[in-house]
Amino acid sequence: MTKDDVFRPASIVEALRAGPDTRVAAIDTNATPGFDGDKALGERLLTERGAVLSGLQEMLFAEGRTGGTRSVLLILQGMDTAGKGGMVRHVVGHVDPQGVDHTAFGVPTAEEKRHHFLWRISKALPRNGQLGVFDRSHYEDVLVARVRSLVPESIWRGRYDEINRFESEIVREGTTIVKVAMFVSLDEQKKRLAERLERRDKHWKYDPSDVSERALWPQYQQAYQDMLDRTNTDEAPWYVIPCDRKWYSRLAVTELLIDAFERLDLDWPEPTFDIETEKRRLAES
Numbered sequence: 001m002t003k004d005d006v007f008r009p010a011s012i013v014e015a016l017r018a019g020p021d022t023r024v025a026a027i028d029t030n031a032t033p034g035f036d037g038d039k040a041l042g043e044r045l046l047t048e049r050g051a052v053l054s055g056l057q058e059m060l061f062a063e064g065r066t067g068g069t070r071s072v073l074l075i076l077q078g079m080d081t082a083g084k085g086g087m088v089r090h091v092v093g094h095v096d097p098q099g100v101d102h103t104a105f106g107v108p109t110a111e112e113k114r115h116h117f118l119w120r121i122s123k124a125l126p127r128n129g130q131l132g133v134f135d136r137s138h139y140e141d142v143l144v145a146r147v148r149s150l151v152p153e154s155i156w157r158g159r160y161d162e163i164n165r166f167e168s169e170i171v172r173e174g175t176t177i178v179k180v181a182m183f184v185s186l187d188e189q190k191k192r193l194a195e196r197l198e199r200r201d202k203h204w205k206y207d208p209s210d211v212s213e214r215a216l217w218p219q220y221q222q223a224y225q226d227m228l229d230r231t232n233t234d235e236a237p238w239y240v241i242p243c244d245r246k247w248y249s250r251l252a253v254t255e256l257l258i259d260a261f262e263r264l265d266l267d268w269p270e271p272t273f274d275i276e277t278e279k280r281r282l283a284e285s
Contacts, residue, residue: 007037007045012255018181018238024225029185030244035251042247049254050094056261057131059268061099064129066269070174071126072260074253075134077143077227078182079220080210081192082243083250084135087182090250091257092133101126104135117141117159118166126175131257138163142227147219160230167236176260177236180253181228186217188244 012034035042063070074092076084092100103124112120118138126132142163146156167177184192193210196202213220232238239256243249 007035007041009049009255009258011035012252013239013259016239016241016252016256018228018232018240020229022228022240024183024221024228027183027240027242029183029188029242031242032245032248033242033252035248039245039247042251046090046247046251046254049251049258050091053091053254053258053261054095056258056266057095057099059266060131060261060264061096061129062269063266064099064127066272068269069128070176070264071128071130071132072176072178072257072264073126073132073134073170074257075137075139075177075179076182076253077137077139077180078241078243079184079189080207080213081189082182082184083246084182086246087180087250087253088133088135091253092131094254095131099130100133101130102133102135105137105140118162121166125170128174132175138166139227139231142230143220143223146223147216160226163231164233164236167231167233171235176264178256178260179231179236179238180241180256181224181238182241182243182249183224184243186214189214 015033032042037045060068060070060072076087078084088102092102101124105120105124108117108120121134121138124132124134141151142156142159145151146153171177193206196206228238228240239252241249241252
């Protein structure tokens with residue numbers, strides 16, 4: 001069996017696309033949709049495909065530096081330990097950091113609470129030519145805010161339509177949105193939390209509230225289900241990523257980004273100077 005037999009990028013992208021039949025409670029978080037290879041091949045492909053992603057991102061960055069108005073926004077949404085931080089390091093880490101606008105959204109600050117929930121999101125949107133990365137996002141306001149009853153139901157229910165309108169406007173203005181819903185099993189989450197407690201270099205990542213959140217797993221599953229059902233649009237579709245196998249989830253998101261960049265049909269900007277003249281001037285300098 002060859003690499004081409006088990007690795008078909010288009011199959012991965014297609015397999016991950018959320019649809020009307022997607023059920024959060026039925027997601028196999030240990031699966032590798034669209035990929036039949038093993039971990040060794042997956043990790044090798046991550047390096048190879050990371051280089052492809054890097055080249056595409058550089059073209060977008062070059063376009064932005066020469067008057068282009070397009071950008072790409074990767075939204076990473078998932079429960080604690082799903083691997084959002086690792087996704088930034090091991091996937092986005094393949095590209096030139098000067099072409100990345102990264103924002104990790106935590107609990108809203110006092111100032112942010114005084115504004116509309118999309119205010120802080122609007123401020124963090126990627127600049128022209130940039131790959132934007134949201135570690136958590138505006139979807140916290142229909143997930144945590146809902147499950148924890150931080151706002152009345154009449155408020156969070158209206159946010160789905162607000163989000164759809166907001167994302168539609170972003171897309172019209174030139175941003176390609178890649179929305180990634182990351183799912184990890186309760187058992188795998190428990191294992192990863194236990195590792196944080198056992199390792200001194202991981203203590204800083206442990207939050208006692210994570211254990212409390214585990215008791216709310218059914219409520220979070222329903223909140224994620226409604227999120228997928230209400231905000232999975234043609235302009236900004238959701239992709240569902242099983243995350244028990246980190247090597248697979250990282251490869252999957254790499255392929256989603258490559259697909260998004262390739263759909264932009266990027267090319268290098270045309271020079272604004274005469275190349276032969278500049279070669280001569282340089283040789284004579």
